[in-house]
Amino acid sequence: MEQHELNGQLRPHLLLFPFPGQGNMNSMLNLAETLCHSGLHITFLNSDHNQQRLLRFTDAQERFSRWPTFRFQTIADGLPADHPRSVSTFFEMLNSMKATAEPLFREMIIAARQESGQWPPLSCIIADGIMPFTIDLAEELKIRAIIYRAISACCLWTFFCLPRLFAAAELPFQGDDDEVDMDVPIKSVPGMEGFLRRQDLPSFFRTKDPNDPVLQKLHAENQQMTQVSALVINTFEDLEGPILTQLRSQVPNLYTVGPLHALSSRRQHSSSSSASNIAASNSLWKEDSSCMAWLNSQLPKSVVYMSFGSLVVYGKDTLMEFWHGLVNSGKLFLWVIRPDSINVSGGEGETILAEVVDGAKERGSLVVEWAPQEEVLNHPAVGVFLTHSGWNSTMESIYAGVPMICLPCFADQQVNSRFVSEVWKVGMALDICDRGTIERVVRDVMEQKREELVESIGGLAKLARKCISEGGSSRCNLDRLIQDLRSINLV
Structure with missing residues (x-):
């Protein structure tokens, strides 16, 4: 007993x-x-x-x-x-x-x-x-x-504000989907009146019913x-x-x-964000740790790390827009593409993935099926995280002091993305996914806005360490x- x-x-x-x-x-x-x-x-x-x-x-x-x-x-x-x-x-x-x-x-x-x-x-x-x-x-x-x-x-607070949004007739959105102006400001979420738009509300809110x-x-x-x-x-x-x-x-x-x-x-013994102090994984996928050796050979803050988490699935056209945007940016990239994340029929997904892997290698970049994300984000070679804005990924990027490029897909990710770009000012958001926009934003974050964003997110990283x-x-x-x-x- x-x-x-x-x-x-x-x-x-x-x-x-x-x-x-x-x-x-x-x-x-x-x-x-x-x-x-x-x-x-x-x-x-x-x-x-x-x-x-x-x-x-x-x-x-x-x-x-x-x-x-x-x-x-x-x-x-x-x-x-x-x-x-x-x-x-x-x-x-x-x-x-x-x-x-x-x-x-x-x-x-x-x-x-x-x-x-x-x-x-x-x-x-x-x-x-x-x-x-x-x-x-x-x-x-x-x-x-x-x-x-x-x-x-x-x-979570936007969820609590659902009755307010309906009472103020800010939900549901009126009109056909292709006619709804998603940039209209939202005024009925206390604390977010100055920056929240329709498109920043959780994806669940877009119903007409x-x-x-x-x-x-x-x-x-x-x-x-x-x-x-x-x-x-x-x-x-x-x-x-x-x-x-x-x-x-x-x-x-x-x-x-x-x-x-x-x-x-x-991790409480760690006073820095060095990769050697990163803990063991809780992953449901096999992590490809070979990417760490590749990162070791790259210059500081020279790599775009891109991962859309464990649930997101995208089609061939979206995949190609990402590919051309990353390649055209002229930056090296480490791209995580789960084999089950490419939404195409038959064996076409395997063919596309093989072509992207080979094409990245030819250009000095790297594609893996799954990466040890915390370790990657804490590597000095990583200059930006192109993310779906899942909350775990957002917190990991803030703690590691890595600026973000956000392309939200689902649930809470829209709100997270807006806070990253407009409130905490530690990244930029992609409202559309096309190669030209991806190329431009990657260059902006890695070049023109690099010092500003690194300083902002570095300050948040210090506060995160202080909190724990x-x-x-x-x-x-x-x-x-x-x-x-x-x-x-x-x-």
Whole structure:
């Protein structure tokens, strides 16, 4: 029994359950790692599919085995092994999780609630906010529930402002899609009145139906967040402070604990962004580390790094616009192209990819299927990150001090991109994807605006390091979260 006790009280047992996407899982696994040193019992619940890939391509099993109070468990996501699990099937993934995982999750937490032997009974669930059924079940079974969101606070705040947007008739957009002026300013999101446009709202907002089920789901999630005991976000006060103030009007007990990839305890010894201090991966793809040797042979800040994350899929025409834009810029590039990210039929995708790989090599550049992104961003040869503006990528780029070129695709990425370019002023946004625009913006960021952007993002990087240092806001919020979790079994 002593191993289950902390200061004479039963140790809390937490279950962390991310939505089974690469970004969500990676972010929450970093949260789990920051909590491992607290002495709490932690069960990390992964989908079967993701766990198989995580163990296949990383050392996660060995890495987490250092903590005897940590364990992995798995649950079915209801999708076949060859399912693409991409942006275009995002809501199919959500629906499948609810249909398949919800009854399994119920059985699991009932069993964990009554657990004995090596593990104390389950006392708290920290669940991804885009799976509301997890919180509903926790409340039904009288288990403490905390919501975790892997997106930015600025995007989350736009979700909370949905009723305002409808009340002000700023949603839905009127007219045919090809007639809607997407540059019209948005005035009903407090704190963003001076710079937010229609095109900067999350992609979910572009429906013409005010009763759209996705919008209804977002509203329900917002209501749920106001009712749970706490909300944890992967951000930091010096980055999103004004928006966090707005958000706290709805969710007072808010823990900002980012950048989680840096706060993770295995990196706390690092006082610099050198690649040698980069931690092991949580990737669901095999990382091609050969790109690091290639980067070692390049001049400082001479390389464009381009990656659109784990979900984005694009067609042949878009791929060719990227290709010609990068080549015409005259800059060396390291381009990540997942084999499943090219949306063409038959074997044409493999042919196109082979041609791009060979063409890049002929020009002294490099294309890989997947890269160790944090390590790449921290390499001195990287001068700019051409990104989809996913939140993990944005936080990693800020922490590494690398300016961004943003081409948002989905969900929170539009809001993130606008903040990068217009609020934090650490990058530029691409409103259209054509070779001429890509060429021009790459040259602007790498040449004319280079010093200005490097100075701006360097300042944010310093603030990020301060936040995760002893006495910093994120470090203090993590300590407060741990104390809150430790108190669960005392009441």
